[in-house]
Amino acid sequence: MRILVTGSTGMLGREVVEHASRGGHDVVGTSRSGEVPADITDRDQVERAVERVHPELIIHTAAWTAVDDCEGDPERATAVNAAGTEHVGRAADRIGARVLYVSTDHVFDGTKASPYVEDDRPNPQSVYGTSKLAGERALGPHHTIARTSWLAGLHGSSTVRTVLDLARRQDTLTFVDDQIGNPTFVADLAPALLELGVAGHPGTFHLTNVGTVSWFELAREVLAAAGLDPERVRPIATSGLEPPRAARRPANAALATTASSHLGLPVLPPYRRALEELVAQLQARGVG
Template structure:
């Protein structure tokens, strides 16, 4: 297939590009310089000239706290831009895969969220991403993922390893729980869904869950560091307080993958060990 990846320089986009290339597909990697999805004419022009079989939209405004004050930008990039990409995909016969987030949920549920749970975002970021899901359309593949970590960009694993190497205090909240997800595993599922051109919503995360505090300890264990260097705190203890509300529970159950008989990504501790070894290597 010929695949166009938007947001190709980002954490997930980089591994989506790598996955498709490794599988022998023709990949056009479009970072913001090559394609600013906020501009409709540019989106139509680029997608029309590339004529892809699949468009994977990884472009997003992911600065969660900044979204609270820059609401227009959040909705322009996370919602209206998806409208542009979906329009171009329909016009030129491409299958669209759009990437979304666990922030579409309130976090109030006492168990993992599945694809048929009702979204109820509590932040501008979450609301803009939910709007983007709706703009993608019924024929698109929508992939919700969470707590992304990978070789490229900034993430929890990189942060913990840096703090550990500098001997700095490590205080992480123990009252927010989620599904750590590793970009190569998410990219592999995206490829499979797009090869099959499967429409609809899928939760795609690594299996297992943790609080940020527990996740930090898992990173320390994988690196061979002293786990007692990590201290648990509550969200209320964060100084300064974060502008955007985080879901207390954003664990995503991969129910649609399971019911469809598709492989789910492995337990998060498996790729975690590989990423830590890679980053320290």
């Protein structure tokens, strides 16, 4: 299949391009300054790139993902995450391509007592979440939305990398124990996204690795996987963070993968093996 991947320099986009190429797809990655430039805030540039590549499927991973910075610049968040997605959808519709848009757990307010299912009512509490939800709503119902959460991978920043960095510099590490979610590893997510995109089911799907933990528990697991003492991690409440984070995060960010399971689509494995592999890869590269 001919596939265009937006955000191909990002943590997830890079993995999707690599995985799709290995799988024999004809894949072109776009970024703001690459061979096929596509700044998604520029409607004309997006249309030119999409017409030139002429894909059957666009896996749209590009976004402004700096959750706290988005609070200070809602216009930019809207331009990239909402209008940018609208431009991608329009360009796709002009050539009859399908879009698979990667969205986020931040569209929910986190007050539910159990994992969020696909048709739970979104109620974002941050500029980032609001802009990503506007991106979802900018796409026609014939396209596909895949919400995921707490991403980690070899390239780019993630909590796994942060924990290893901090462990090298300080004795004790502090992570919140009142926000829970599903750590998801791009090495597992990329193949599942590709399968969902190729299958072409329209609608909204949750795609995460299996397993729900707090950031505190995740940090302990990272240290254990690195052969370090997990007791070095101390729990703290979100309200005790100093300075407080600019953006509110959902206390419960857990996503149930109900829709994909019903359709027999891929369900990602438990996260632990991917976590151990990533920690080993990062350590081999001198992180931590």
